[in-house]
Amino acid sequence: MSATLSVRGLRVDYGAVAAVRGIDLTVGEDEAVAVIGANGAGKTSMLRGIMGLAGATAEEIRFNGASITALRTHAIARAGIGYVPEGRELFPGLTVNEELLLGGRFLPREERAAKLEEIHALFPRLRERRNQITRTLSGGEQQMVAIARTLMTRPRLLLLDEPSLGLAPVIQDVVYRALAMLRRAERMPMLLVEQNAHRALDLCSRAYVLELGQVIRDDDSATLRDDPMIQAAYLGD
Amino acid sequence: MEFWSTILLSATIASIAATGLFLQIRNGQMNVGMGVFVGIGGYVSGLLSTRGGMSPAVSIPVALIAGFLAGALYAALTLRLHHWFFAVTTLSLTIAAVAVVSQISFIGGALGMTDIPFVTSAPAIIAAATAIFALTWALDRSATGLRIRAMGDDQELAEVFGVRVKRLRIAIFGLGSAMAALSGALNAHRFGTAQPGDLAFQPSLLLFVYVIVGGKNSVWGSVLGTFFLYCAPEIIKIAPEAELLVFGALMLIVSVWMPNGIAGGLQSVLRFVRRRG
Amino acid sequence: MLTQQLLNGVLSSGVYALYAVGFTMIFGIMGVLNMAHADFGTVAAFAIIWAVSAGLAPIEAVLIACVVTLVVALLVERLALRPGRRFKGDAAIEMPLIGTIGAGMILQNAAALIFGNKAIVFPFNLRAFVRIGGFLASKGLIVSLVASAVLLALLEILVTRTGFGRQMRAVAQNRDAAEIMGINSERVILITFAITAALAGIAGCLVGLSYGLVSPYMAVSYAIKGLVAMIVGGVGSLPGAVLGALLIGGVEALTVSQFGSQMRDVGVFVVLMAVLAIRPSGLLRVPANR
Numbered sequence: 171m172s173a174t175l176s177v178r179g180l181r182v183d184y185g186a187v188a189a190v191r192g193i194d195l196t197v198g199e200d201e202a203v204a205v206i207g208a209n210g211a212g213k214t215s216m217l218r219g220i221m222g223l224a225g226a227t228a229e230e231i232r233f234n235g236a237s238i239t240a241l242r243t244h245a246i247a248r249a250g251i252g253y254v255p256e257g258r259e260l261f262p263g264l265t266v267n268e269e270l271l272l273g274g275r276f277l278p279r280e281e282r283a284a285k286l287e288e289i290h291a292l293f294p295r296l297r298e299r300r301n302q303i304t305r306t307l308s309g310g311e312q313q314m315v316a317i318a319r320t321l322m323t324r325p326r327l328l329l330l331d332e333p334s335l336g337l338a339p340v341i342q343d344v345v346y347r348a349l350a351m352l353r354r355a356e357r358m359p360m361l362l363v364e365q366n367a368h369r370a371l372d373l374c375s376r377a378y379v380l381e382l383g384q385v386i387r388d389d390d391s392a393t394l395r396d397d398p399m400i401q402a403a404y405l406g407d
Numbered sequence: 408m409e410f411w412s413t414i415l416l417s418a419t420i421a422s423i424a425a426t427g428l429f430l431q432i433r434n435g436q437m438n439v440g441m442g443v444f445v446g447i448g449g450y451v452s453g454l455l456s457t458r459g460g461m462s463p464a465v466s467i468p469v470a471l472i473a474g475f476l477a478g479a480l481y482a483a484l485t486l487r488l489h490h491w492f493f494a495v496t497t498l499s500l501t502i503a504a505v506a507v508v509s510q511i512s513f514i515g516g517a518l519g520m521t522d523i524p525f526v527t528s529a530p531a532i533i534a535a536a537t538a539i540f541a542l543t544w545a546l547d548r549s550a551t552g553l554r555i556r557a558m559g560d561d562q563e564l565a566e567v568f569g570v571r572v573k574r575l576r577i578a579i580f581g582l583g584s585a586m587a588a589l590s591g592a593l594n595a596h597r598f599g600t601a602q603p604g605d606l607a608f609q610p611s612l613l614l615f616v617y618v619i620v621g622g623k624n625s626v627w628g629s630v631l632g633t634f635f636l637y638c639a640p641e642i643i644k645i646a647p648e649a650e651l652l653v654f655g656a657l658m659l660i661v662s663v664w665m666p667n668g669i670a671g672g673l674q675s676v677l678r679f680v681r682r683r684g
Numbered sequence: 685m686l687t688q689q690l691l692n693g694v695l696s697s698g699v700y701a702l703y704a705v706g707f708t709m710i711f712g713i714m715g716v717l718n719m720a721h722a723d724f725g726t727v728a729a730f731a732i733i734w735a736v737s738a739g740l741a742p743i744e745a746v747l748i749a750c751v752v753t754l755v756v757a758l759l760v761e762r763l764a765l766r767p768g769r770r771f772k773g774d775a776a777i778e779m780p781l782i783g784t785i786g787a788g789m790i791l792q793n794a795a796a797l798i799f800g801n802k803a804i805v806f807p808f809n810l811r812a813f814v815r816i817g818g819f820l821a822s823k824g825l826i827v828s829l830v831a832s833a834v835l836l837a838l839l840e841i842l843v844t845r846t847g848f849g850r851q852m853r854a855v856a857q858n859r860d861a862a863e864i865m866g867i868n869s870e871r872v873i874l875i876t877f878a879i880t881a882a883l884a885g886i887a888g889c890l891v892g893l894s895y896g897l898v899s900p901y902m903a904v905s906y907a908i909k910g911l912v913a914m915i916v917g918g919v920g921s922l923p924g925a926v927l928g929a930l931l932i933g934g935v936e937a938l939t940v941s942q943f944g945s946q947m948r949d950v951g952v953f954v955v956l957m958a959v960l961a962i963r964p965s966g967l968l969r970v971p972a973n974r
Contacts, residue, residue: 223860243863259861261854268850272865275847323866435774437781484957487964490774491717491781495911496956502908503953506946561773608904612789619782648796655789662783663767666775 174199174327174359175220175251179229182212182219182383189215190226191383195361197327202353202360204370204391206404207380213363214256216380217331221253222246234326252325256332256363258316262305266296269304269315273322282322289318292348310341317348328352328360334369342369349373367404371395379404416529418637419536420593422630425617426543427586429629432618433547434579435559436482437490440497441587441614443504446606448474448588449595450514453523456596463526467592474588479581486573489562501608509603519602520595527597535593539586544626555579613654620657622670631670685941688819693937694930695825698832699894701929702887703910705836705922706880712920713856713876716768716780720760720788722907724881725888728753729806729898730795732889736807745807749885757881760787761874788903795900803899806892824894831890835883840922852876856920905949909936912952916959918966927967931955 175197182190190212197203205213219226222243231239238246247253260269270289274282290297293314299307304315313333320328333349334342346369352358353373364370371377371391379387379400387394394400424445431438452470455461461469481500485493509517546552557565558575566572595601604610613636621632636657640650665672703722710718731752735745764783771779810824843849854862855869855876862869891906892898909932917928932952939951959967 221864223863242868243860244866244868247864247866253864255861255864259858259864261857261861263853263857264850271847272850272854272867275850276866319865437778439785485960488960490777492915492960494781495717495908495915496953496960499908499912499949499953499956502905502949506948506950510946559774564773612785615785646797648793648801652790652793652797655786655793658786658789659764659783660786662779662786663763666771666779 173197173232174201174234175361176230176232177220177228178231180216180219180226180231181228182215182224182226184215184225189224189383190219193380193383193385195378195385195388197359197361200357200359201376202358202362202374204367204374204377205361205363205380206365206367206370206377208404209365211380212383213380214331215383217253217255217329217361217363220246220329221251247323250324250326251329252320252323252327253329254316254320254331254333256335258312260304260312260315263303265301265303266307266315267300269319270296270322273319277322277324285322285324289321292321292351293318293344310337310344313337313341313345314348317345321352326359328358328362330360330362330364332363332365334364334366342366346373367400371405412529414638414641415634416532416597417594418634419532420590420597421614421617421637422633423536423539423593424587424590425614425621425629425633426539426626427583427590428614428618429583429623429626430543430546430555430586431580431583432623433559434555434576434583435490435562436576436580437494438497438580438583438611439494439615440501440504440608440611441584442608442611443497443501443606444474444478444584444587445591445594445610445614446504446508446601446603447477447584448591449523449601449605450508450520450591451588452592453520453595453601454514456524457520457522463524463596467589467596470592471585471589474591475581475585477588478584479577481584482577482580486576497611498608501606501611504606505603508606515601517603519600519604521600523595523599523601525596525599527593532593532597535589539589540626540630543586547626551575616654616658620654620661620668622668624667625670625674628668628670632668635669686938689937689941690934691816691819691821691937692825693933693935695821695829695933696936697929697933698825698829699887699890699906700909700913700932701836701926702832702883702890703906704913704917704925704929705839706883706887707910708914708917708920708922708925709876709880711914713852713873714765716765716777717784717911718760718765718877718880719781719784719907720764720791721784721880721884722888722903722910723788723791724753724757724884725886725891725906726795726898726900726903727756727791727888728885729888729892730799730804730900732892733799733804733807733898742808749889750882753881753885754878756791757878758874760784761877763787765877788907792900792903799900801900803897803902806896806898808893809896810893811896822894824890824896828890828894831886835886836922836926839879839883843922848872848875908949909952912956916955916967918968921966921968924966924968931967 173196177195180190180193193216207213215224218224220231228239233249238249274285295311296314296318299311333345362370362374374391376390377394378385424441428438428441448470451473452466455466455469456463485496514520554570554575557570558572562572617633617636618629622628661668706721728749731749732745735748764787765780768776768780810827812823813820814823843852851867851872854867855872859869913928913932914925916931917924935951935955936948940948
């Protein structure tokens with residue numbers, strides 16, 4: 171199985187502080203892979219590093235066979251990696267519709283309309299809130315917009331950073347149901363960073379465990395779930 | 408020799424104002440209208456020593472206080488403004504100030520005052536300058552100096568860390584303006600004149616350039632910049648426009664490559680040499 | 685008399701609006717102030733003067749002015765604005781401020797060295813007056829106002845209704861997020877900057893057209909008015925900049941009619957301080973940036 175994403179030797183430094191100290195990981199063609207770990211383990215920095223947003227260096231990052239190591243962020247996005255950042259990072263002054271149009275701007279008109287329909291089917295609430303400014307949406311709605319606008323770009327890999335953060339469990343259900351549907355319907359490859367290890371291991375077949383900027387475990391979800399040490403550290407309550 | 412002593416004394420007086428501006432910029436208040444406060448010093452002392460009948464020994468300190476009050480007032484009015492917002496207001500201030508002062512016939516209107524007593528002596532200038540440098544240097548090294556620098560680096564962050572931002576802004580801007588007023592008063596009693604042009608944008612901009620190019624991160628940097636840029640045009644005689652063009656280029660170079668000005672550059676060289684040796 | 689003055693004020697506000705909008709757009713998308721912005725107008729006007737004196741036809745002169753202004757603007761962006769991005773904290777705003785003040789000084793004094801530091805005749809002028817109702821209006825200023833209105837209307841359409849405008853707003857509101865969405869933010873910023881330079885260039889030529897004279901240092905006065913108009917109207921807001929310009933033009937005219945033309949800048953200062961005291965974020969507020 172060829173890898174969709176392969177990362178080798180990723181380091182992220184913020185000045186003198188090393189947030190990520192040499193990570194190797196892969197995401198296979200149809201895989202959903204989780205990255206779990208405590209706060210400050212370097213999970214967000216890792217994703218930002220892959221996207222070229224932080225002070226990152228890597229031996230090599232390959233996406234669908236092509237090297238993206240030296241590319242700027244927008245080029246990485248254009249290559250097909252859809253990044254849904256922690257904290258949503260929407261455009262506070264744009265409407266829901268404008269965010270989605272921004273995502274779909276490279277699609278020909280009919281395809282864009284069709285994709286818009288798909289999105290609205292996945293997140294019916296967004297159709298209602300079409301013309302609302304994103305600043306005025308609830309946390310859950312914002313998270314839906316963040317995922318939706320990324321999907322409008324027709325990504326071939328989704329990087330998700332803490333999609334459940336700050337959301338009520340009911341809303342988390344909605345988000346994860348949508349992600350599960352994406353897995354079922356499109357077999358969308360995903361790299362999912364999550365503090366909520368339960369949800370992560372439910373959705374993903376494999377997971378990396380990150381601690382202090384390094385990968386300490388790499389195993390399939392079932393094994394990790396049964397491991398008492400993992401249970402104690404990440405699956406408690 | 409006489410020529411040079413005149414130039415150097417003028418540069419010394421200017422460096423008093425530059426030191427005041429250094430404090431203000433350090434504090435995060437980009438003042439491109441320092442001339443206004445220089446002018447206030449000159450006019451207040453000039454007025455009091457001529458129409459008011461005071462001795463310059465009294466009128467000059469009063470002018471200093473007037474400068475402080477004017478600066479403090481202005482800072483209080485513009486408390487909520489950051490950096491460039493603030494810079495724009497000071498720009499507008501100089502233009503408006505020149506217009507207002509030119510209209511008041513009581514203080515000489517467009518021609519200004521020309522009968523101010525000649526009192527300023529070389530020893531007085533040097534004494535004043537030394538006192539101001541010493542004061543500013545001590546202030547910079549004190550705990551307050553640290554707070555000033557914190558405010559200049561990132562005002563919001565400084566506030567989070569407990570710096571009394573409002574109080575410092577008013578106090579430091581007032582202090583800097585007082586220094587400018589002193590420099591203006593000294594000049595008024597040196598040449599016997601105070602004119603609307605003293606408050607204008609051009610002299611304000613020059614002071615700004617002196618501090619930035621000299622080095623806005625150290626007292627001696629601002630002084631160095633003043634002397635260097637004041638005296639260099641006397642050595643290399645070029646048209647005033649060419650001089651300003653060079654100053655502009657220096658500002659550009661500093662903003663991109665040498666944020667700490669010439670002083671910073673020299674410090675880097677010194678550090679480099681020390682490491683090698 | 686009052687109405688005549690107000691009319692003058694409204695007519696002058698056209699040029700002010702062009703400068704103000706340029707300032708506000710740059711601040712909106714780059715988060716910094718380009719103090720050399722008004723000097724682009726000077727550059728364009730002097731380029732035309734030079735071209736015409738070299739014997740070129742008006743169309744060619746305009747083309748030369750476009751090219752020269754654009755080149756100068758891109759140089760300023762490269763040398764004075766872009767390097768500022770590598771700084772953290774308040775220095776990221778202060779350094780470009782200083783650098784662009786320096787760039788402005790270079791441009792003004794280069795023009796003064798080449799063309800002399802006095803006002804020069806502008807080859808095309810519409811200084812004649814027409815009667816509208818019972819009032820006099822300068823032809824040049826009428827053209828300025830109409831031209832500004834048209835340009836700014838087009839700009840508003842660009843920003844609010846086109847895809848590129850959406851990209852501009854996205855980059856202005858959240859640069860990282862724009863990159864994540866595949867937008868080449870640096871290119872968007874450059875194009876926006878070029879647009880503002882064009883606005884300034886046109887404004888400079890309109891000034892020459894209206895008054896028949898331009899001077900190397902004229903940018904200082906227009907920069908102040910443009911900046912004050914921007915602040916008064918609300919930074920980052922296009923309609924705000926236009927409103928601010930109208931207000932400044934009006935206040936200026938009123939001040940002149942009541943107190944004489946020497947006091948015009950005092951009125952501007954008073955309005956600035958008044959607005960900052962009462963409503964510091966400007967008259968028309970704008971969604972938070974960054």
